[in-house]
Amino acid sequence: METMLDYINEEEVTLKNILDKFTLKKVSGFEKINNLLILATGSSYNACLAAKVTLEKFANISVTIEEPYNFNHYGRVSAAVDAVLAVSQSGKSASTIDAIAKLKKEGLFTLALTSDITSPIAGAVDEVIDLEMGIEKVGFVTKGYVTTVLQLFLLGLTIGYNKGTLTQKQADFYCGELDKVITAIPAVIAKTNDFFTLHEDIFKLGTRFVAIGYGPNWGTAKEFETKFTETVRKPSQGFELEAYMHGPYLEADSEHILFFIETKSVNEARSHALKSYMAPYVGKTLTITTQTTKAPEKLGLEIECDELVSSLALVIPFQILAYKIATAKGINLSQRIFDDFDRVLKSKV
Structure with missing residues (x-):
């Protein structure tokens, strides 16, 4: 049975493969992004918070992160927001899917970052970004977290490049810094x-x-x-x-x-x-x-x-x-608890 440690030990290879394949490219709509709203919850929210400062720096944009359920029911989208990014590793977070679908109807440019490009959230947005890490079967996500952080960094580089505010030389420097970190894992x-x-x-x-x-x-x-x-x-x-x-x-x-x-x-x-x-x-x-x-x-x-x-x-x-x-402490993490939680609370679709 796979454990958290198995996925942690896969992080270096996974991140290295993503970085090695990365190239700056033109993406229609990215050049217009100045104020990005991100919808995420749980570890996805934490990854967005860990990447926020860097994403703003690389892309020369302002980023706001919201919990999708609360935002969907009580939030109000700012007139300054010109793009929305939904982050869901599984692509099945019900609250995130509901919120992004509602915002798309308002005419906003929508993106999703997910490990399953056939998931419900992928079908609800204009642009899908593949996490490129496969499916993580252990509920305590680790590889998915670091992959999300890296992909947000690379998204920042791509947006900055499309806006003309980031040079190839600057992108190369930060890719070198990322390679240094990944090699040290x-x-x-x-x-x-x-x-x-x-x-x-x-x-x-x-x-x-x-x-x-x-x-x-x-x-x-x-x-x-x-x-x-x-x-x-x-x-x-x-x-x-x-x-x-x-x-x-x-x-x-x-x-x-x-x-x-x-x-x-x-x-x-x-x-x-x-x-x-x-x-x-x-x-x-x-x-x-x-x-x-x-x-x-x-x-x-x-x-x-x-x-x-x-x-x-x-x-x-x-x-x-x-x-x-x-x-x-004697906790058996392979033993599932609250097994019916998602079904009863309908937190996943």
């Missing part, structure tokens, strides 16, 4: 396995997990929240750096394990200051960083890359830790 997996072994005892005892990130890695923190909630099944939450300082820190106690997600950035010093302050009040503070470090409480991925592409690498340790901590 096997080393990231090995380092994370060692990091888990080093801290296994405290992970097994953990009853409250928190991740704090900034910039693109706010999305990484939110995906940590989703993955740990799904697998470790203990209270887990992901925060943007500054948002954590405005109230959430007040619940901290000795049972909390705090993960700080860091890259070279103007925000790094702020993250260090928060970590130093919180350390005496919580059970453990740990750091996942793209930089090189020998400190035992820090997992250094040793990837010298632009912060804009860092979220593609920094999520992988959390994917592995989610699986390994759950297993260490």
